[in-house]
Amino acid sequence: AANKKLLILPGDGIGPEVMGEVRRIIGWFERERGLGFDIEEDLVGGCAIDAYGVPLADKTLDLAMGADAVLLGAVGGPKWEPLPFEIRPERGLLKLRKEMQLYANLRPAIVFDELADASTLKHEVVAGLDILIIRELTGDLYFGTPRGVETLPDGTRRGVNTMVYTSPEVRRVAKIAFDLARKRGSKVCSVDKANVVETTEMWREEVIKLHGEGYEDIQLSHMYVDNAAMQLVRNPKQFDVIVTGNIFGDILSDEAAMLTGSLGMLPSASLGDPDESGRRRALYEPVHGSAPDITGQGIANPLATVLSFAMMLRYSFDMDAEAEMVEQAVRNVLKSGLRTGDIMQPGMAQVSTTVMGEAIVREL
Amino acid sequence: AANKKLLILPGDGIGPEVMGEVRRIIGWFERERGLGFDIEEDLVGGCAIDAYGVPLADKTLDLAMGADAVLLGAVGGPKWEPLPFEIRPERGLLKLRKEMQLYANLRPAIVFDELADASTLKHEVVAGLDILIIRELTGDLYFGTPRGVETLPDGTRRGVNTMVYTSPEVRRVAKIAFDLARKRGSKVCSVDKANVVETTEMWREEVIKLHGEGYEDIQLSHMYVDNAAMQLVRNPKQFDVIVTGNIFGDILSDEAAMLTGSLGMLPSASLGDPDESGRRRALYEPVHGSAPDITGQGIANPLATVLSFAMMLRYSFDMDAEAEMVEQAVRNVLKSGLRTGDIMQPGMAQVSTTVMGEAIVREL
Ligand SMILES: CC(C)[C@H](C(=O)O)[C@@H](O)C(=O)O
Ligand SMILES: CC(C)[C@H](C(=O)O)[C@@H](O)C(=O)O
Numbered sequence: 001a002a003n004k005k006l007l008i009l010p011g012d013g014i015g016p017e018v019m020g021e022v023r024r025i026i027g028w029f030e031r032e033r034g035l036g037f038d039i040e041e042d043l044v045g046g047c048a049i050d051a052y053g054v055p056l057a058d059k060t061l062d063l064a065m066g067a068d069a070v071l072l073g074a075v076g077g078p079k080w081e082p083l084p085f086e087i088r089p090e091r092g093l094l095k096l097r098k099e100m101q102l103y104a105n106l107r108p109a110i111v112f113d114e115l116a117d118a119s120t121l122k123h124e125v126v127a128g129l130d131i132l133i134i135r136e137l138t139g140d141l142y143f144g145t146p147r148g149v150e151t152l153p154d155g156t157r158r159g160v161n162t163m164v165y166t167s168p169e170v171r172r173v174a175k176i177a178f179d180l181a182r183k184r185g186s187k188v189c190s191v192d193k194a195n196v197v198e199t200t201e202m203w204r205e206e207v208i209k210l211h212g213e214g215y216e217d218i219q220l221s222h223m224y225v226d227n228a229a230m231q232l233v234r235n236p237k238q239f240d241v242i243v244t245g246n247i248f249g250d251i252l253s254d255e256a257a258m259l260t261g262s263l264g265m266l267p268s269a270s271l272g273d274p275d276e277s278g279r280r281r282a283l284y285e286p287v288h289g290s291a292p293d294i295t296g297q298g299i300a301n302p303l304a305t306v307l308s309f310a311m312m313l314r315y316s317f318d319m320d321a322e323a324e325m326v327e328q329a330v331r332n333v334l335k336s337g338l339r340t341g342d343i344m345q346p347g348m349a350q351v352s353t354t355v356m357g358e359a360i361v362r363e364l
Numbered sequence: 365a366a367n368k369k370l371l372i373l374p375g376d377g378i379g380p381e382v383m384g385e386v387r388r389i390i391g392w393f394e395r396e397r398g399l400g401f402d403i404e405e406d407l408v409g410g411c412a413i414d415a416y417g418v419p420l421a422d423k424t425l426d427l428a429m430g431a432d433a434v435l436l437g438a439v440g441g442p443k444w445e446p447l448p449f450e451i452r453p454e455r456g457l458l459k460l461r462k463e464m465q466l467y468a469n470l471r472p473a474i475v476f477d478e479l480a481d482a483s484t485l486k487h488e489v490v491a492g493l494d495i496l497i498i499r500e501l502t503g504d505l506y507f508g509t510p511r512g513v514e515t516l517p518d519g520t521r522r523g524v525n526t527m528v529y530t531s532p533e534v535r536r537v538a539k540i541a542f543d544l545a546r547k548r549g550s551k552v553c554s555v556d557k558a559n560v561v562e563t564t565e566m567w568r569e570e571v572i573k574l575h576g577e578g579y580e581d582i583q584l585s586h587m588y589v590d591n592a593a594m595q596l597v598r599n600p601k602q603f604d605v606i607v608t609g610n611i612f613g614d615i616l617s618d619e620a621a622m623l624t625g626s627l628g629m630l631p632s633a634s635l636g637d638p639d640e641s642g643r644r645r646a647l648y649e650p651v652h653g654s655a656p657d658i659t660g661q662g663i664a665n666p667l668a669t670v671l672s673f674a675m676m677l678r679y680s681f682d683m684d685a686e687a688e689m690v691e692q693a694v695r696n697v698l699k700s701g702l703r704t705g706d707i708m709q710p711g712m713a714q715v716s717t718t719v720m721g722e723a724i725v726r727e728l
Contacts, residue, residue: 090559120489120597141527141561149566157531157570159563163505167521193611195454197505199523202513206521229619233484233597247557251615255593 003036004317007067009044009060012089013290014300015073021302021357022071022309025326028361033322040067044096045075045089045290055092061099069316070096070283071309074290097137100281102270103169104176105135105249106311107287109236109256112265114334115343119261121233126259131239132180133256135249136173137270139165142246163199165245170206172273177243178215185240187219191228191248203245225252232256253287263288264301264342267308269315282316284308294341298352301340303330306360329363367400368681371431373408373424376453377654378664379437385666385721386435386673389690392725397686404431408460409439409453409654419456425463433680434460434647435673438654461501464645466634467533468540469499469613470675471651473600473620476629478698479707483625485597490623495603496544497620499613500537501634503529506610527563529609534570536637541607542579549604551583555592555612567609589616596620617651627652628665628706631672633679646680648672658705662716665704667694670724693727 008023010016029035042048042060049055055075064070075089085091096102111119111129119126144162151157174190181188190207192200204222211220223231225248231238232252236259244252257266266288272281286304294300307330314323338359339348351359372387374380393399406412406424413419419439428434439453449455460466475483475493483490508526515521538554545552554571556564568586575584587595589612595602596616600623608616621630630652636645650668658664671694678687702723703712715723 085559085562085565088559094560120485120599122484122486125484141557144524148562157566159527159529159566160508161527161561161563163523163525163527165523193505193614195449195452196458197525197611198449198512199525201449202521202523226614226618229593229615230622233619233622235484247561248615250557250590251593251612254590255597255619258594258597 003038005066005068006037006039007063007070008039008041009070009072010041011044011073011075011290012046012077013074013292013295015075015290017295017298017300017353018286018302018305019071019073021353021360022305024357024361025306025309025364028364029322032364035322044072044092046077046080048092049080049083049087049089055087055089056095061096064096064100064283065281068279069312070100071305071312072283072285073305074286074288076290077292077295094142096283097270098143100283101138101272102281102283103136103138103273104173104271105137105253106180106269106271106315107133107135107249107253107257108267109133109253109260110266111260112262112331112334115260115262115265117261117345118343119259121259121261126236126261129236129260131236131256132184132241133249133253134173134177134180134241134243135253136165136169136245137249138246139169140246163197163245163247165199165203167202167206170203171210174207174210174243176271177241178211178218181218181241186217187221187240189221189223189228189239189242191223191225191242191244191252193225193248194222195224200245207243228252229255232259257287262343264304264340265307266304267311269308269311271315280316282312284312298354299341300353301342302353302357303340306330306357325364326360329360332363333359367402369430369432370401370403371427371434372403372405373434373436374405375408375437375439375654376410376441377438377656377659379439379654381659381662381664381717382650382666382669383435383437385717385724386669388721388725389670389673389728392728393686396728399686408436408456410441410444412456413444413447413451413453419451419453420459425460428460428464428647429645432643433676434464435669435676436647436649437669438650438652440654441656441659458506460647461634462507464647465502465636466645466647467500467502468537468635469501469617470544470633470635470679471497471499471613471617471621472631473497473617473624474630475624476626476695476698479624479626479629481709482707483623485623485625490600490625493600493624495600495620496548496605497613497617498537498541498544498605498607499617500529500533500609501613502610503533504610527561527609527611529563529567531566531570534567535574538571538574538607540635541605542575542582545582545605550581551585551604553585553587553592553603553606555587555589555606555608555616557589557612558586559588564609571607592616593619596623621651626707628668628704629671630668631675633672633675635679644680646676648676662718663705664717665706666717666721667704670694670721689728690724693724696727697723
């Protein structure tokens with residue numbers, strides 16, 4: 001088989017540190033399993049602003065478009081916060097998502113048995129939690145126009161942003177939700193605000209329509225976003241797959257992530273459509289941010305990025321067995337008692353980023 | 365003093381049941397304290413659709429506009445769910461808010477000591493919780509135009525809604541947040557998505573500007589909405605007052621409400637500006653819904669509505685002492701071990717709506 005073309009974008013803060021451990025794991029797969037990766041590396045976010053003047057250079061975007069998969073660390077930091085809206089580090093990420101048409105953001109919220117006590121929720125409420133939030137990622141308030149702030153003659157300022165979705169945009173992300181639910185608990189909850197916001201009423205109708213076109217085996221429900229925010233706190237285990245729009249998904253997926261108590265453990269995947277050759281544009285990144293407070297200390301938790309790499313093996317390369325190997329290695333390392341600072345518990349052994357990465361390789 | 369003009373809108377489901385207990389308390393204040401209330405009662409929501417064909421009749425709106433305060437139970441139920449968007453029970457509520465210009469929705473999330481274990485969060489995370497969420501209530505996606513769904517020539521449907529805020533709209537609700545924070549912990553956290561949504565970038569700038577105009581004693585911070593959804597789960601006690609827009613506030617206030625584990629205990633107030641005579645338009649309602657599943661059984665918890673009445677005493681009639689009397693009576697009744705079904709705990713005495721109301725009166 002041809003080598004897989006990988007673009008690695010470590011980004012800012014702890015991004016390069018955690019990415020180092022993924023390269024260690026890739027090295028293991030190359031040596032021991034004969035997997036071939038052609039790896040390119042480039043800048044995104046704050047470091048790209050420093051080097052290229054923009055958070056995502058055209059040549060970096062070209063590399064991303066040509067890659068079989070992109071693995072990203074994290075972007076942003078206090079250094080770039082004062083910059084104007086249009087050239088902030090986040091814009092690099094948003095541009096990548098939009099240009100690559102990564103419309104389905106997969107955000108698992110999983111509680112590892114060993115870490116269930118890290119949650120602020122009671123043990124029985126979150127133990128065994130395994131939900132998958134699918135957030136639409138290329139529409140909604142994020143990209144809708146008209147947008148911006150105008151100053152009226154009397155000095156009043158008026159800000160406008162536009163929530164917009166088309167029926168094909170809803171259908172393609174709902175299809176991903178149904179397809180993935182079939183491999184899990186076969187339950188999809190579509191979240192909207194159909195009682196107030198017409199765009200999301202259309203969302204609900206399109207999801208129902210698609211459900212009737214061959215997904216009758218999936219148990220479909222609908223929930224208003226305010227209720228969903230409540231139900232995630234009240235009884236998160238009632239959910240299997242949740243599908244929702246970009247802005248609601250931004251909020252709910254972060255709420256769900258925090259239910260686990262272990263942000264440093266959570267991966268994500270952002271997928272586009274397959275092209276003629278069957279290759280799907282895809283970007284993988286940990287849920288946590290660039291963590292400027294611990295940058296450069298070698299103590300960051302690499303496991304979310306490692307698990308993002310496992311998602312890459314599964315979703316981009318159909319290597320389910322290899323993905324499970326990596327995930328099992330993570331579980332075993334947790335079981336063996338190793339912890340980075342962010343998930344440290346009494347009686348466990350606190351280790352550095354590097355030691356954690358080495359332990360994963362040993363488990364493999 | 366002239367009698368206070370009260371409009372009572374019991375609404376649907378358990379609304380009439382819980383409102384009955386408030387009338388019992390009003391009766392006590394009239395008899396024992398010589399307070400004079402002129403009370404009118406009318407329909408809103410589903411029952412108004414049944415009787416008048418619309419969820420809010422013009423004559424009901426007139427009564428609301430003429431009242432010193434409005435007390436509402438709950439609206440909605442399965443019977444009216446199939447109705448088209450424009451005449452659903454919720455529209456009555458939205459019309460009331462908009463016509464009365466009730467732009468500041470005060471949503472306390474309070475954990476009563478006796479009920480701290482009802483939360484799905486660990487005791488130490490929520491015990492003593494006392495946050496006040498102030499949600500803007502007359503702008504944003506709720507009312508912005510253009511809005512609606514169109515069908516394009518190729519059959520594609522396209523939904524559009526508009527998020528819009530003006531600087532005066534931001535300032536007036538931020539002012540309420542600062543003023544109320546001063547009577548509490550003097551901390552305000554303004555929640556936005558300023559890194560992506562320009563309207564909320566303007567929101568942030570206007571809040572900062574107002575803060576500099578005489579509110580320097582208030583500790584002001586800013587948080588992105590996704591992070592706020594996380595932080596409410598991670599450490600809700602970090603917050604004092606949160607102020608945010610209509611749709612973000614809808615989501616976050618419900619999330620915060622559920623942190624308490626006792627929806628049946630949470631009141632709300634929605635305030636407008638004072639008119640020339642100093643009278644502020646205001647509407648008070650419990651956070652919980654119409655609870656069709658327990659309607660008519662006499663077991664609903666009246667305390668959220670009772671506490672909404674206490675908010676009315678405080679915010680509409682400046683009767684802080686009387687408001688505290690009611691709140692203390694609620695605490696005492698909880699301490700005495702009485703519980704409605706929704707907040708029932710082992711070893712406590714489960715009582716009906718009526719018995720709970722009578723117990724409050726006895727405590728008064
Ligand atoms: C950084 C920001 C633009 C981004 C978003 O809002 O999408 C982030 O919160 C995320 O969820 O990936
Ligand atoms: C019923 C609905 C229209 C309403 C809203 O979204 O404002 C409700 O959720 C609320 O928070 O009062």
